[in-house]
Amino acid sequence: MKHLKKTAIALGVVQMTMMLSGAAVAQTTEVPKSDVAAEPVAVVVTGQRAALQSAQKIKQNSDEIVDSIVAEDMGKLPDRSVTEVLQRVVGVTIDRTMAKGDPEHFSVEGSGVSIRGLSYVRSELNGRDSFSANGGRSLNFEDVPPELVAGVDIYKNPSAEQIEGAVGGLVNLRTAMPFDYKGFKAAISADRTWSELKKGKTSPSYSGLVSNRWKTPIGEVGALLDLAYSESGTRTDAFQVEPYYPLKDAKGNSVFVPKGAQWRTLEFNRKREGAYGALQWKKDDWSSSLTYFKSKYEMQWDEQAIFAQSSPYNIKVSPDATFNSKGALLTGTLTDPTDGGINFGDDTRTSNRKSDTTDISWNLRWRHDSWTVTTDLQRIKAKTHSVDSTVATGVTMPSETLDLTGSVPKILFTDAGRAYLADPKNYYWAFTMEHLDKSEANETAWKTDVKYDFDHPVLRDVRFGVRLTDRDAVTQNSNPSYNWSAISQPWQVGWNISGLASLGDPRFSGNTNVHTFNNFFNGGVSVPAVVFPNVSLAQGYPASYAQLHTYHDILCREVSPTNSCDPWKPATFGADNYAGTNDQSEKTKAMYGQLRFGWDDLKYPVDGNIGVRYVKTDSTARGYTVFTSTAPTGGTMVGVPVPNIAPFAQVKDYENDYHNVLPSLNLRMKASDTLQFRLALASALSRPDFTQLQGYTELSESANSSTNTATGVTTVNSVSLTGKGSGNPLLRPTTSKQLDLTAEWYFAPTGSVTLALFNKRLKDIVVNQTYIQQLPDTAGKLHDFVVTGPVNGAKGHARGFELAYQQYFDKLPGAWSGLGLQANFTFVDSKRDLYKPVYQKYCSGGNTADNVNLNLNGCDTDGTTFGNLPLENLSRQTYNLALLYDKGPISARLAYNWRSKALQAVNVNGTQGTDGLDSNPASPTYGQHVIAWGLPTWSDAYGQLDASMFYKFTDKLQLGLEAQNLTDATYKQLMQQNIGMMGRAWFKTGRRVVAKLSYDF
Structure with missing residues (x-):
């Protein structure tokens, strides 16, 4: 792998599309945009090689800079998720954690998508808006069944007719339509997935498509139905090291030592269902289509994790400890004599999320002579809800010996230490924690586009249109958001461990298990067994929580029989949960004009388009503002004056209106039939996520003061006026001025070399910063509160280049002529400069x-x-290498994807x-x-090797094998400290193998 990394730049670079063998969907030579009902020009192609040819034609003939992935006959993409497919495209990277705010949980199938290092990515389904109900604006691509997708187009620069919102890029998922086929079409497929760490367990997937078209008295009619069902089960093992703290070693030297290291395992299961239906009709000058798209996603993961929770400054390190040149611990034994041992928590955590997105769209088109008028109506609804539940025991570990010198941490235990951790009598019931959330988003969108075709040597056509949207989104988090509640904690009993709810006490025993961590890190590492709460306790919320908290009541009354002992209260949504409710509505009005032109008689023909898009955004955030004060009031006060502001809590709606003008220019020069160059200039915007626009603000007043009891005089030394905003409803969009230059050489039907240079200059980047909010006192004087929250606080850039190459070596003799190669490389440099802040x-x-x-x-x-x-989620270097084979009945690939930290x-x-x-x-x-x-926190450089091989027994029957992560790569996470980039976590997921059988009717 190191050799691959070193030679990536020298090799040139990679455009890797993830195609299986089999017949490819009949494709148009121009990517459909707003004219989604147009009948495509059918190009019948078969085999992986032909699919690559079709994708290459789309890229070559498009008005804009676009990369495409063409699927096979049924609209099947070969990876387990759309996210995994996208990582193969030049300039595209994916996240490997489940969420941006949760770097401790690995995602085997990937999560968020970035284009050219930027996460400002718009998502579409057949050229229309598409999104998930997650507080954001784009689609969770892992939620979409790839079996329903016929192709994916990734636009790198916008044109005026494209919907605004894509600074990084636009990902358009395309589905098949009945008129894509000449007549009757049907196909089915089934597969089983085996995950290496989940020994003996496999996950099924099924899909089926049927389509036909008929001549009728009312015109030609077509109907298509596509259904998909998929399950996936994986396991992730992890080591984690706590941050390094400044301590003293046994000799009194200043060193940096973590308060402990820990291990965990996570069982992940997801189920994905999809249904897609399409009707088409055409007669004379009229055509119409109606589509229905439904995707449902459910995931459940259960985790057993042990984690250090002692005070880091009570940790002592053994005299034989070793350190690197910067004083960071390499090897040594940790103890905590102050607390009687190193306090660890051992939690069983379960998280369940259900999401679905429903899209119903209708399109009507009239074409007569030079005029084409298209109108389009869409209704999309997305919703999700989640329960995250944690139940924990605790244990006081006498010592922990660490060896941090290798590629993976080693945590060393004696036989006595292992026996100690496996004995339930050494554990106590520690805490519970639950989090609930639910979200729903709806949008109605209407647009009408008009095109007039010129009969002119230069002017090709003029396009103009209007688009209106009405969108609302409500996200609710429980109150408290993460409801941590102690059952028994050492600090509650003065660190008297014997006073805790011990599992050795018959009153508190049971409902636990000894988890042995079998085959941990794929058998490469041995870790001790740990006592965890049963999964049923985490899944049994709230009844199981109520039972566990009776233990707290028993201990509370043992300390003092007269204690009232506050009862446990579950997290709730509640009508008055203003802090946990984010209620947004947004309306947009857009119009555009675009002219297409071309000079065909020049020595080097030039064509392109120029246009401008105007969009006005009107948003409303239904918010809440709370002001509290702990400053002294009344009596005699001297020193710093205390503003007299009455505490209040009030509903407050925020209106945020803005408009943007977005010009664009796309030029193409054909130096020959195979060599062409492009120049693209454009302005783009990306609106803030709805999570960043929440209108809840907490303002507080406090004072540093002292009162003389003899005189009754209060001396105020200082007054603090601060605040915290869950969001900022007055945020503006992040905007970009961008330039693209490309050179494209198409030397064969499936052979090309392309180079793209890009520069995006960003403005109004949203960062967490401080800003001023004013409140009047009783006399009407305004006072400045320093509020922490998201603001448009920075500018920056993302610039670099993409290089891509693909070719089949047809001139090699015999069977060797089936060999092919794809390679791409992306380099991105980024910078973020803060605006000069007030504070x-x-x-x-x-x-x-x-x-x-x-x-x-x-x-x-x-x-x-x-x-x-730098900007988040941006790797300076990424590349793909793929060795292809397509000859006769055999189609295969060996693909490697790598990105830097x-x-x-x-x-x-x-x-x-x-x-x-x-x-x-x-x-x-x-x-x-x-x-x-x-x-x-950083993701370290990571590379993964995947492979597939398919054999066609007949033109209709095909059997295939796919394998992911063949080298059993370990994903590493880093934490940045001034002593260096320190290892934070190591994740091992093992290999996955898929056996797939498909049949075309």
């Missing part, structure tokens, strides 16, 4: 956790800051450390100084 946040301490500040680029555990960071997020891996004075007697860290820290 800049630095890493600093405070006497409560709420008062600490986090720097935009993160804070290290020693209170130092980090320098400027990328910033995942900032401050998501953080907490409050302690090393000083906390003056709050009610705080568990009383007498200590609270320091906030939050580290940037």
Whole structure:
């Protein structure tokens, strides 16, 4: 793999489409845009080679810069998800974690998509809006059954007729239509997937398509139905190392030591269902289509994880410990004599999410002479809901020996240590935590497009149109969002471990199991067995939680029989849960004009289009503002004046209106029939996600003061006016001025070399920053509150190049002529510059956790800051290499995908450390100084090798095998600290093998 990485640039680069053998969908030579009902020009092609030829023709003949993936006859894409397919396209990368804010959970099939290093990606279905109900604006591509998709087009630059919203790029999923086929068409397929770490278990998938067209008295009519069902079961094993803290070693030297290391395993199961139907009709000048698309996605994962939860500053390291040149621990034994051992939590966590998206669209077209008028009406509804439940035991580990010198951490235990961890009597019931959320989004969209074809040597056609949308989105998170509730915790009993709800006490025993972590890391590592709560306790919320919290009540009354012992309260949505409700509505009005032209008589013919799109956005956020004060009132006060503002809680709606003018120019020059060059200039926008537009704000007033009991005089030393915004409903869109230059050489029907240079200059990037919000006091004087939340606070750029090559070596003798090669390479350089802020946040301490500040680029555990960071989710280098074979009945590929490290997020891996004075007697860290820290997390460079082989017994029957992650690669996550890029987590998923059988009627 290292050799592949070193030679990627020298090899040139890669355009890898993920095609299976089999007949390809009849394709047009021009990608359908708004004219979705138009009858395509059928090109009957068969085999993987022909599918690549069709995709190459789409790229060559398109008005814009586009890369396409053409599927086989049934509209089947070969990977387990659309997300996996997209990573093969030059300039496209995918995330490998389940969510941006959750870097600790790996996604085997991938998650978010970035184009040219930017996550501002728009998604479409047949040229229309498509999205998931997740608080964002785009589709979760992993939710879509790939079996329903006939092709994917990835636009790298916009034109005026395209719907606005794609700064990074546009991904358009295309489905088959009845008129794509000459007559009757039917096909079925079935497969089974085997996952290496889930020994003995397989997951089924099925799909079927039927289509036909008929001549009738009312015109020609076509109907198509496509159904898909898919299951997937995988397992992910993981090691994790806690951040490194500044401590003293046994000799008194300053060193950096993690408070522990841990391991976990996650069982993931997902079920995906899809149904797609299409009706088409045409007669004379009229044609129409009606489509129905439904995708349903359900996932369930269960995790057993052990994690360190001791105070890091109580950790002691053994005298024989070794450190690197920067003082970071390499090997050594950790102990915690202050707490009687290293306190660990052992949780069983289950998460279930159900999502579905329904799209119903109707299209009508009239074409007469030079005029074409198309009108289109769409209704889309998406919804999702989730339950995330955690039940934990706890254990005090006497010591933990670490060896962090290898490629994967080693956690070493003696036989006695292993026996200790496997004994339930050493555990206690620790806590429960649940999170609930639900979301629904709806949109009605209408557009009409008019085209007039010129009979002119230069002018080709003029297009203009209008589009109106009405969209609403409501996302609700439970209150509290993550309802952490102690059952028994060491700090509750003064670190008297014997006073906890021990599993050795018959009153509290049962409902646990000893998890042995069989075949951990594919057998490469042995870790001790751990006692975990049964999965049924996590899945049994809320009844199981109520039972567990009776243990807390028993202990509470043992301490004092007269204690009232607050009862456990489950998280709820509630009508008054303003902090957890994000209610948005948005209307847009857009119009465009676009002229297509060409000079065919020039020595080097030139053609293209020029246009402008105008769009007005009107949005409303139904919000809530809360103001509270803990500052002293009344009596005699001296020192700093305290603003007299009455506490309040009020509903407040925010109106946010803006408009944008988006010009575009696309030019193509044909140096020959096979060599052409493109120039594209455009303005683009990407609206903020709805999660960033929430209108809930908390404002607070506090004072540092002291009262002389003898005189009754209160001295106020300082007053703090601060706030926290869950979002910012007045955000503007991020905009881009972009330039693209390409050179494209199509030297064979399936042979090409293409080079693309791009430069996107970004403005109004949304970052978490501070801004001012004012409130009047009782006298009407305005006071500035420093509020933390998302703002349009930065500008930047993403620039680089793409290089792609593909070819079949037809001139080789005999069977060797079936060999082919695809390669692509992308380089992206990015920069983000903050606008000059009114207030800049630095890493600093405070006497409560709420008062600490986090720097935009993160804070290290020693209170130092980090320098400027690149844009998130951006790898500077990515490449694909694929060896292809297509000859006779055999079609095969061996494909490798690699991307360099990328910033995942900032401050998501953080907490409050302690090393000083906390003056709050009610705080568990009383007498200590609270320091906030939050580290940037990165995905390390990662490469994965996949393969497939298909054999056609007849023109109708085909058997295939696919394999993912053949080299059993380990995915590594990094945490940035000033001592270096330290290993944070290592994930192992094993190999997957799929056996597939398909039959065409």
